[in-house]
Amino acid sequence: MSTLTTRLGVMMFLQFFIWGGWFVTLGTFLGNTLNATGGQIGMAYATQSWGAILAPFVVGLIADRFVNAERLLAILHLGGAVLLYLLYQAADFTAFYPLVLAYMVVYMPTLGLVNAVAFRQLRDPAQQFSKVRVWGTIGWVVAGLVISFVFAWDAQQAIASGALRNTFLLCAVASLVLGLYSFSLPATPPVATQAVGLGRLLGFDALQLLKDRGFATFFVASILICIPLAFYYQNANLFLAEIGVANPTGMMTLGQVSEILFMLLVPVFIRRFGIKKTLLVGMAAWALRYVFFAYGNSGELMSFLIMGIVLHGLCYDFFFVSGQIYTDGKAGESIKSSAQGLITLATYGVGMLIGFWVAGAVSDHYSAEGLHDWQGIWLFPAVLSGLVLLAFLVTFRERETAAAPASQATRGA
Template identity: 60%
Template sequence: MSTSIRFKLSFMMFLEFFIWGAWFVTLGTYLIQNLNAEPLQISNVFSTQSLGAIIAPFIIGMIADRYFNAERILGILHLIGAVLMFQMYNATDIAVFYPYVLVYMILYMPTLALVNSVSFRQLTNPEKQFSSIRVWGTIGWIVAGLTISFLKWDSPEGAAEGALKNTFLMTSIASLLLGLFSFILPKTPPVKISADEKPSFASIIGLDAIKLLKDRNFLLFFIASILICIPLAFYYSNANPFLVEIGLADATGKMAIGQVSEAVFLLLLPVLFVRFGFKNTILIGMLAWVVRYLLFAYGDAGSGTWMLILGIALHGICYDFFFVSGQIYTDSKAGAKYKSAAQGLITLATYGVGQLIGFWVAGFIGDKYQDMRTTDVSGFWQQVWIVPAGIALVVMILFWLFFKNEKIESKTV
């Protein structure tokens, strides 16, 4: 792979995840402090990510894979995204904001698959080369968070003055840049297939792999994947507002520690996966969710700051040990015929159904304890974090009891 192509792919990944991290991390805080949104309204906004994840396979499977170059669709989606972000920047209330964020997430979520498609088509040895390209996405997310905290947009004073509004303008500019840059990316045409090889509607959205659910272990893993995404949704929608409201300085920048942790444990995972085995690796990931939320529930911005930082740093174990290990497990169970369909099915279950339920539950819990927020903000957040800790604990115990340990053989490890 030439230096020029490596640079283009790396810069593409950097911008792709810079765009996501530049507004999504602080979205909850913005909705509360700038648009005066209620908990259930906030959950509806965050649910647009899940709706986008559910719709994404249709866009990728029915359009990108069959008719147009992936890099061109990527460019068009980000150019439209730049316009939508600018409209979100100008929105003055939640009713105006919601339609723009809904359309934006429906268009953005497919780009996560498109950047992978563009990358994989250029790599001669994806197993060894992709991680060095993908890591620039994590760096992009980290830079976005550090930029927000460096400019003090997420400080109590900055947030109160409406400075978080600038995150949407920054994202709009980055989306415009990636949209234009996409047209000079390496050409990635759709794979030509004969008429009798055209995929069915079921295969496009991953339903071909549903027969894997006949396997008891895979069914248990599938259900656990949906359930563990409920606690994950609490983190996405509540972590930044929580840290800002209890007074943690440079909250968004400190949250980038989670992405550093994710990158480190991603590199360590192949070794740990082999050492602990699949079941134990998954259980460690679930336990990390329980510990993280208990740290959030009882930590504070004073003497308990270390608890908050440790909770953020556990993100690598929380995410990699469950989700990446789950991708490896799914790959090993699917076999050659259903590899793509199986991954699509798990993605639909987790980022789609699981998180959609999770955002609704998070909104319900926030609304239930909303009266405490003005009189006892620490007590309010303690109640909010205890719930996902309990859910993760129950899922972990059930998985430990009913999932039978098995040896996983996969070329991915």
């Protein structure tokens, strides 16, 4: 790697190390240390969606017009370090929730900022960006391995003692390091030369794509499939820890490893089988993984849990990354960015917001006296994924065309 790609790779590594270092174990921490209900855990995870909804305002209104992207990145991560330290000190959910909401409003815009810095500095982003972005996934994986195998904060005895609180302190330090490091990144000044309307910031100028039946069907399916997706982010680590799986956070990094591998298969699969079958495989993987979770255990059926985790790459890449490629191919040159913004807002914003609320309600419904009926919890998203798959299979009518060049995923893990 060149000096520039190395510097950008370090930026990506820290960016996703911070996120993976506390977000994966959040449900386990809240349920065991702060005695939060399923609904409260859902509220905490939904702050990601509120951050995603507000992120375009920060990036579009500030970074695109007034402040260098690397400087804004530094300021946001320094502020994030303070908020993470306050989260480390929070004594109950009442104190925790406004802090995590504030943090996600600060953090989510940085996902767009690190991409902006990388794309603007690389001479050939189409060829070089993936080599930089992969370090973000590595950072997420390393965070999980550190938590499980270096500090063992997710061991059952450690969880009972409240050790997962330390993840916020670890990430506060990493955020401080990235904040200071960002000031050393190459200057990335604003490039906007004209007023940016609110509709364009939110991707609303891409709404014209919804006139196309195929895209409209995909758009609705993208929102609906995010509901079962929320179950994985919210419950997987808590589930593994509660049923006695050793090193659950480290084990979940297998999902990110598979994400890298399946990413290589996406363009090949699209060319061979077309976009509809690719999207259907992604949806089917969601249903299958939750069936594995519903019937797996930490004993003789441990292989079911491992297969469910490894399926993460297939779930994410074959639906979300393929969906980005499909959207890029449907959008004209003037609305490509807006179209991606619209899909991101619909999925990680609206879809996940609904999903976390549903996941919290379902978790509470299948819980009694602090114990979870995990089979009932996991079968709900399995059935829902299957229903979305069937609806998409019947309603999606799109003449298969050659896929457009793959857009780089703007969010990993």
